[in-house]
Amino acid sequence: MSKTIQRPGDTIFRGLAQSAAFVILVTLAAVALFLTAKGIPGITADADQVKHGTTFATFVIPLVFGTLWAALLALVFATPIAIGVALFISHYAPRRLSGPIGYVIDLLAAVPSVVFGAWGMMTLAPAMQGPYAWLEENLGFIPLFAGPASSTGRTMLTAALVLAIMILPIMTALCREIFLQTPRLNEEAALALGATRWEMVRMSVFPHAKSGIISAAMLSLGRALGETMAVAMVLSASGIITFNVISSTNPSTIAANIALSFNEASGLTVNALIATGLVLFVITFAVNFAARLLIGSPKRAKGAKK
Amino acid sequence: MAHHIDVTDLNIYYGDFLAVENVNISIPARSVTAFIGPSGCGKSTFLRSLNRMHEEIKGAHVDGKVIANGQDLYASTVDPVDVRRQIGMVFQRPNPFPTMSIAQNVLAGPRLNSKRMKKSTADDIVEKSLTRAGLWNEVKDRLGRPGSGLSGGQQQRLCIARAIAVEPDVLLMDEPCSALDPISTSVIEDLIHELKTDYTIAIVTHNMQQAARVSDRTAFFNLNGVGQPGRLIEHGPTELVFSNPSEAATEAYIQGRFG
Numbered sequence: 001m002s003k004t005i006q007r008p009g010d011t012i013f014r015g016l017a018q019s020a021a022f023v024i025l026v027t028l029a030a031v032a033l034f035l036t037a038k039g040i041p042g043i044t045a046d047a048d049q050v051k052h053g054t055t056f057a058t059f060v061i062p063l064v065f066g067t068l069w070a071a072l073l074a075l076v077f078a079t080p081i082a083i084g085v086a087l088f089i090s091h092y093a094p095r096r097l098s099g100p101i102g103y104v105i106d107l108l109a110a111v112p113s114v115v116f117g118a119w120g121m122m123t124l125a126p127a128m129q130g131p132y133a134w135l136e137e138n139l140g141f142i143p144l145f146a147g148p149a150s151s152t153g154r155t156m157l158t159a160a161l162v163l164a165i166m167i168l169p170i171m172t173a174l175c176r177e178i179f180l181q182t183p184r185l186n187e188e189a190a191l192a193l194g195a196t197r198w199e200m201v202r203m204s205v206f207p208h209a210k211s212g213i214i215s216a217a218m219l220s221l222g223r224a225l226g227e228t229m230a231v232a233m234v235l236s237a238s239g240i241i242t243f244n245v246i247s248s249t250n251p252s253t254i255a256a257n258i259a260l261s262f263n264e265a266s267g268l269t270v271n272a273l274i275a276t277g278l279v280l281f282v283i284t285f286a287v288n289f290a291a292r293l294l295i296g297s298p299k300r301a302k303g304a305k306k
Numbered sequence: 307m308a309h310h311i312d313v314t315d316l317n318i319y320y321g322d323f324l325a326v327e328n329v330n331i332s333i334p335a336r337s338v339t340a341f342i343g344p345s346g347c348g349k350s351t352f353l354r355s356l357n358r359m360h361e362e363i364k365g366a367h368v369d370g371k372v373i374a375n376g377q378d379l380y381a382s383t384v385d386p387v388d389v390r391r392q393i394g395m396v397f398q399r400p401n402p403f404p405t406m407s408i409a410q411n412v413l414a415g416p417r418l419n420s421k422r423m424k425k426s427t428a429d430d431i432v433e434k435s436l437t438r439a440g441l442w443n444e445v446k447d448r449l450g451r452p453g454s455g456l457s458g459g460q461q462q463r464l465c466i467a468r469a470i471a472v473e474p475d476v477l478l479m480d481e482p483c484s485a486l487d488p489i490s491t492s493v494i495e496d497l498i499h500e501l502k503t504d505y506t507i508a509i510v511t512h513n514m515q516q517a518a519r520v521s522d523r524t525a526f527f528n529l530n531g532v533g534q535p536g537r538l539i540e541h542g543p544t545e546l547v548f549s550n551p552s553e554a555a556t557e558a559y560i561q562g563r564f565g
Binding site: 094183187192196 | 357359362364387388389390391394395397399401402403404405406414415418465468469472
């Protein structure tokens, strides 16, 4: 048996690829280490040692709530639109239309978040004042729209709408890929039974894409959780916990709060802010991990019900 | 229930490309008509044009007439969706819906027409269709299990049950046994034999022995060369086409000299 010949090109490239992979892990570990080391003094600090004047738990809980609430609302707005656009591109649009639409959606991903923030603050927020007043007047009995309606329009709902637009491109792209992978066999099975296009989508495309849509949503959620500038610019925050989405008092998000408070912070306050970053790190990590688990799970339901 | 189909001067195009040229054939009711011919001769395309499934490829269109039950399937007032409810189709590879149970697969078609179906009606349809497809005894105790858990031959019979559950007039089969083992193939062939008492059946097959075994009539398609349109060379009673074909090309193909 002859010994495998080692070619220098293979050895060099293998080394490069290996170290590149290693660098990623080291970076991640370094970030986690930094957040933990700098964050722990902030977590254990007394109320009178930090600027916000409360214990860490009281400080961080409204922020965690705001982060999750804004991301969740964004997800609720973005998911149906992303599925609709992806479906249009994959199954409805003529080819000469579907290409350009997909391209424009991808372009949306290239717009810097500060631009979205500026647009949300200067254009969307004023435009939403009227609708918010209407919501308060007509749907005020629902706690979400209890009001009083914000006079600036810089509310949780506006922030969530901006976030929704920002996560739309990745979600659409992921959904489109999944829809395109629907086996032709299953689509033809539905069509041959006399299904209309929409019935075909419901019978073959959605069942095939279900787990993919869920993981696309989770990945987008991860993005929405960490978004900083847009929220910082749009939301008028006051550190309370409320489900009211149209009033002028809103919980802030972790990322936006760090961006807004960091410059004026000193001493243990900085550590507390870094600790909130650690909390965000853990949340996004958990969301992405859950998404990975879902992607990895088998596509077919094992025990289909009758 | 079963109707015969009359095809006159049918040309089938993909965009500007003429795929099948000038087909004239009558497919009689309650019998099996087999389409044979070498690869690329347009037999599958022609089969798919009989329930307008080929239109799912962008740019596909036809001119000429396909008349079933006195109605031109390509008249401007006809919706392809309605055509496909009358003319069912079974495909080359078994394709039960992977997330649906056996019963749900059978009911997929009927549920398109009536969203709210009584449970007793649904159970009747499931039993009747699966019995007709010769699958009932094998699956009656596991109707709630996924259809994808069956063997290939069983899946194909499930697909046949699904196709006949909507009570079509005509069944089109596009090489229904080419993905199956010999025993499953023989089961499906027996089934085709039984189904022709109720349905008009058209079957595409690569296998000439199969055509000889299952069909009453045979149509031979051929093409002159790559890039040329496929044409219907001859058609007639199966014994005649196999024993005494009128065209030299048919004889050559049947004797295995090309294809």
